[in-house]
Amino acid sequence: MKLNDAARDLIGAGADATLVTINPDGSPHVSVVWVALDHTGADDELVTAHLSEHKKVRNVRGDDRVAITIVATAVNKELRPYLSITGTARIVDGGAPELLGDLAAVLLGPDSGFPPADAPPGYLTRIRIEKVGGVGPWVG
Amino acid sequence: MKLNDAARDLIGAGADATLVTINPDGSPHVSVVWVALDHTGADDELVTAHLSEHKKVRNVRGDDRVAITIVATAVNKELRPYLSITGTARIVDGGAPELLGDLAAVLLGPDSGFPPADAPPGYLTRIRIEKVGGVGPWVG
Numbered sequence: 001m002k003l004n005d006a007a008r009d010l011i012g013a014g015a016d017a018t019l020v021t022i023n024p025d026g027s028p029h030v031s032v033v034w035v036a037l038d039h040t041g042a043d044d045e046l047v048t049a050h051l052s053e054h055k056k057v058r059n060v061r062g063d064d065r066v067a068i069t070i071v072a073t074a075v076n077k078e079l080r081p082y083l084s085i086t087g088t089a090r091i092v093d094g095g096a097p098e099l100l101g102d103l104a105a106v107l108l109g110p111d112s113g114f115p116p117a118d119a120p121p122g123y124l125t126r127i128r129i130e131k132v133g134g135v136g137p138w139v140g
Numbered sequence: 141m142k143l144n145d146a147a148r149d150l151i152g153a154g155a156d157a158t159l160v161t162i163n164p165d166g167s168p169h170v171s172v173v174w175v176a177l178d179h180t181g182a183d184d185e186l187v188t189a190h191l192s193e194h195k196k197v198r199n200v201r202g203d204d205r206v207a208i209t210i211v212a213t214a215v216n217k218e219l220r221p222y223l224s225i226t227g228t229a230r231i232v233d234g235g236a237p238e239l240l241g242d243l244a245a246v247l248l249g250p251d252s253g254f255p256p257a258d259a260p261p262g263y264l265t266r267i268r269i270e271k272v273g274g275v276g277p278w279v280g
Contacts, residue, residue: 016220018209020160020168027205028160028168032222032275065167069158071211080156082172135172 001129003037003044007138010070010083011037011046014106019048019125020067021059021089031056034103035068038126046085046127049096049103051115057091057123064088066127072136081136089127096122141269143177143184147278150210150223151177151186154246159188159265160207161199161229171196174243175208178266186225186267189236189243191255197231197263204228206267212276221276229267236262 003011017035020028033048033056046068050057060066066089072081097119104112132138143151157175160168173188173196186208190197200206206229212221237259244252272278 016211018158018170018211018222020170020207022162022166022168026162026166026203027226028162028207029226030158030160030207030209030224032209032211032220032224063166067160067168067170069170069172071156071158071172080172082158084170084172086167086170 001043002039003129003132004138006136007083007132008037008039010072010138011035012106014103015070016107017068017070019056021056022063022065023059024062029055029059034100034107035070036099036103044129046087046129047099048125049099049122050125051096051100051119051122053123057125060089060091060125064090068127069134082134083132083136083138084134085127085129085132087127087130089125092124092126094121095124099124141183142179143269143272144278146276147223147272148177148179150212150278151175152246154243155210156247157208157210159196161196162203162205163199164202169195169199174240174247175210176239176243184269186227186269187239188265189239189262190265191236191240191259191262193263197265200229200231200265204230208267209274222274223272223276223278224274225267225269225272227267227270229265232264232266234261235264239264
């Protein structure tokens with residue numbers, strides 16, 4: 001599916017997000033990641049990058065169901081607006097330093113020095129968006 | 141288990157957090173909640189309040205494994221510091237308006253008018269802390 005304009009604006013050129021994956025025993029695993037939106041295909045996809053084969057990467061190989069949450073900085077009446085996306089993920093080999101470099105420029109500034117020049121190719125997690133929820137103009 | 145001082149400071153008198161529960165089909169469910177720390181017992185517990193029996197409450201009744209993530213506002217070199225807690229949760233009837241009132245005073249200010257005076261007793265989710273992770277001075 002495609003995200004609406006409010007959701008695209010929230011993610012912008014890159015955002016901090018929590019990524020939930022499922023451990024082999026069925027319990028939840030959470031990490032904070034940078035996320036980018038790829039809206040060039042027939043369906044929008046969220047993309048995160050990993051320089052090494054973290055637990056989240058291994059979890060996705062075992063169970064592709066994930067959730068991504070992005071919390072807005074503005075505060076509304078009762079709770080922070082947030083965008084909650086559930087979907088299915090797949091791991092793609094390589095491409096991590098390039099995406100991390102793009103996201104670091106957005107989220108850390110142009111001179112972050114991250115990732116290092118000798119970073120390994122790593123992995124991308126590409127997430128097919130199946131359901132959009134949360135609190136904010138991206139819902140309903 | 142007990143949280144260390146850095147983790148206690150991050151939560152303070154109340155914090156925004158993402159709460160992950162497990163849906164009946166094993167997929168992850170995420171919502172943003174306010175969380176308080178109860179450090180009066182032998183083990184620290186995180187407590188959230190709900191005025192109605194949301195999906196997260198029903199999920200905990202089916203599978204007590206949860207994850208709570210609190211993202212710090214400061215930015216470090218590469219990623220925001222965050223506290224990731226996994227544990228087991230139980231639902232307690234009642235007490236929601238009192239806790240929500242305390243948390244609203246901290247997170248929204250003294251005159252938020254939330255929750256309304258006629259709010260139902262609702263539910264508390266009390267989370268036994270089993271593992272602390274993330275990035276920041278609360279780890280290791």
